[in-house]
Amino acid sequence: KVPGAYRNLDADELAFKLYNKFNYGMGKYKIKPSIIKVASKYEKLSSFEKRALRASAMVQNKLNVPIATHAIRGGRQQLEYLLENGANPSKIFISHMEMGLKGKYKKTFNELLSDMLWVLKQGSYIFFGDFTLRDTEYRRKVISLLENCVQNGFENQIFISTDTFWSVRRNR
Helix, strand or coil: CCCHHHCCCCHHHHHHHHHHHHHHCECCCCECCCCEEEECCCCCCCHHHHHHHHHHHHHHHHHCCCEEEECCCCHHHHHHHHHHCCCCHHHEEEECHHHHHCCCCCCCHHHHHHHHHHHHHCCCEEEECCCCCCCCHHHHHHHHHHHHHHHCCCHHHEEECCCCCCCCCCCC
């Protein structure tokens, strides 16, 4: 969640704040980050998301740090905008594109695969993390997306992990 005070800042001001976090650290112990994480909600980027992506590209250029995006939808659009703003594609990974297969704004398998292959052809990386516990049609499609990326020669540009959410409920 973005602090309200940041919402009206321009890209230069956002970059300045981000740059300071890398140089001076955060919190009581002045812990310094080693990666930029930026997100968007939909394929059409909002004006704030564009400013945040531009600021991320600016800081990446200055400090040579990687960028991770959270991209349930719009991963290709995120990367396009980052590249338009001078980001280094080999230091970017796009997370959760596979989740574009589900939800209200889902893409077809072929549309999503095309976007993924475009991202990989730019020299960027993709993070797969939504592997459901049960053998479902969705899970099989996610695995097929992964296999297609490997078959196209991009095995060295893929991160595989899982996001885990554990919930303990009474009597279950």
